[in-house]
Amino acid sequence: xxxxxxxxxxxxxxxxxxxxxxxxxxxxxxxxxxxxxxxxxxxxxxxxxxxxxxxxxxxxxxxxxxxxxxxxxxxxxxxxxxxxxxxxxxxxxxxxxxxxxxxxxxxxxxxxxxxxxxxxxxxxxxxxxxxxxxxxxxxxxxxxxxxxxxxxxxxxxxxxxxxxxxxxxxxxxxxxxxxxxxxxxxxxxxxxxxxxxxxxxxxxxxxxxxxxxxxxxxxxxxxxxxxxxxxxxxxxxxxxxxxxxxxxxxxxxxxxxxxxxxxxxxxxxxxxxxxxxxxxxxxxxxxxxxxxxxxxxxxxxxxxxxxxxxxxxxxxxxxxxxxxxxxxxxxxxxxxxxxxxxxxxxxxxxxxxxxxxxxxxxxxxxxxx
Numbered sequence: 001x002x003x004x005x006x007x008x009x010x011x012x013x014x015x016x017x018x019x020x021x022x023x024x025x026x027x028x029x030x031x032x033x034x035x036x037x038x039x040x041x042x043x044x045x046x047x048x049x050x051x052x053x054x055x056x057x058x059x060x061x062x063x064x065x066x067x068x069x070x071x072x073x074x075x076x077x078x079x080x081x082x083x084x085x086x087x088x089x090x091x092x093x094x095x096x097x098x099x100x101x102x103x104x105x106x107x108x109x110x111x112x113x114x115x116x117x118x119x120x121x122x123x124x125x126x127x128x129x130x131x132x133x134x135x136x137x138x139x140x141x142x143x144x145x146x147x148x149x150x151x152x153x154x155x156x157x158x159x160x161x162x163x164x165x166x167x168x169x170x171x172x173x174x175x176x177x178x179x180x181x182x183x184x185x186x187x188x189x190x191x192x193x194x195x196x197x198x199x200x201x202x203x204x205x206x207x208x209x210x211x212x213x214x215x216x217x218x219x220x221x222x223x224x225x226x227x228x229x230x231x232x233x234x235x236x237x238x239x240x241x242x243x244x245x246x247x248x249x250x251x252x253x254x255x256x257x258x259x260x261x262x263x264x265x266x267x268x269x270x271x272x273x274x275x276x277x278x279x280x281x282x283x284x285x286x287x288x289x290x291x292x293x294x295x296x297x298x299x300x301x302x303x304x305x306x307x308x309x310x311x312x313x314x315x316x317x318x319x320x321x322x323x324x325x326x327x328x329x330x331x332x333x334x335x336x337x338x339x340x341x342x343x344x345x346x347x348x349x350x351x352x353x354x355x356x357x358x359x360x361x362x363x364x365x366x367x368x369x
Contacts, residue, residue: 011086011093016061017045022090037101040065058089065101147194153187154202155179156209161231162267165298165325168203169268177204181214188218199227199251207234213242220246227251229294232277233269240277244284250291251321252278255298257307265300278315288318289359297342298325299334305345309352309360319359322349 020041044064048056056064062081066074077100084093157177162169192198198219200206207230209215219226220242227249232240243250256262259271278291285291295301295308305322312320324335324342335342346362353360 011058011081011084011089014058014086015055016041016058017055019058019086019089020045037098040101062097065097066104068104147191149195150197150199151192151195152199152201153179154204155184155200155206155212155215156204157202158208159203159205159231160208160233161205161269164265164267164300165296166203178209181211181218184215184218188222192219192224193222195224197225197227198222199229201227201229201251205231205234207236207239212239216242216246225249229253231266231269232274232281233266234277235273237277237280240280241284244281247286248290250281250285252281252291252293252317253296254278254293254308254311255296255301256304257311258304261301261304265298278317282315282317288316291317292319292321292359293317294321294323296323296325299338302338302341302345305349306352309349309358312358313352313356317358319361320349320353321361322346322363324363 041061044061045056048054048060059078059082062078066077069077080096081089081093089097155178157168158171158173159166159169206212206215206228216239226243226246228243229251231253232250253266254262254274255265262271262274263269281291293308293312295305297305309320311317350360350362352358
């Protein structure tokens with residue numbers, strides 16, 4: 001108890017409200033995936049003040065967040081936080097808190113929490129060791145001669161569609177939001193020639209660039225694997241042919257196999273154009289996994305997963321990646337309220353994928369399937 005009292009004075013006797021205000025001011029809670037934790041903290045903080053007439057200390061918040069852990073594991077988690085100071089929490093500990101909170105919350109949802117507490121313990125050990133190493137040795141400097149294996153490059157921040165879950169397409173086309181061909185030439189002569197994989201990705205649609213084929217010609221000369229994320233709504237067959245000729249891997253956005261729902265989600269799109277281009281690709285690729293669908297789950301298309309799985313099977317598409325849109329607290333509430341249904345749909349999709357040899361990727365924060 002004496003040890004606990006001494007270490008509490010370093011961090012956990014500070015005001016939880018003050019610390020979380022510091023975190024929010026530093027912008028951490030602007031991340032898309034922290035809304036649930038922020039919402040839970042606000043509710044706990046307000047309830048605590050009403051009940052106790054004061055704001056909670058950070059250790060009281062920790063006890064609340066980790067209340068579902070078995071006692072021995074909870075003590076292990078708390079001791080890790082107790083031995084640290086305020087600066088550690090701001091720079092490092094807040095990320096551990098978010099990770100653990102997410103694991104506990106999601107494992108509890110799938111009703112396997114007690115069977116999976118060992119996974120949290122294992123995660124805590126690995127996470128703690130990694131950050132201990134960083135604290136003791138510092139972050140290893142990367143020499144100028146080393147390059148990443150993969151680079152994500154956004155050629156444009158313009159988009160031809162105005163999707164309901166994204167605000168980019170509502171803006172008019174602006175050439176200033178395109179990367180210049182000269183800059184791409186410079187990148188090809190420097191960093192890009194030293195990487196193994198390049199993904200054309202971002203908030204914009206690369207293939208709408210008027211001179212996209214000039215960009216592709218430059219990139220195609222490099223000894224790398226090209227990958228593109230695309231909505232497949234550009235009426236330019238030569239673009240798709242040249243991408244296939246370059247042995248490109250395709251990650252294709254598709255949120256429904258039904259034209260009405262598809263076009264409702266992806267405003268300004270044409271399902272017939274999309275389906276035509278998709279058939280063009282699947283008739284030309286050398287391997288089913290060269291084309292994969294990215295399905296973004298939201299309230300409007302919760303019952304569309306199976307249809308997209310069947311579309312993939314019909315056209316010989318090798319993989320489906322399901323993302324869950326996470327942006328606001330209200331949306332997180334919708335996910336929470338429909339969690340059992342989402343799990344059922346994921347299990348059904350998983351069984352379908354296993355039966356038909358489709359590679360299915362599900363959001364790992366929603367449990368194991």
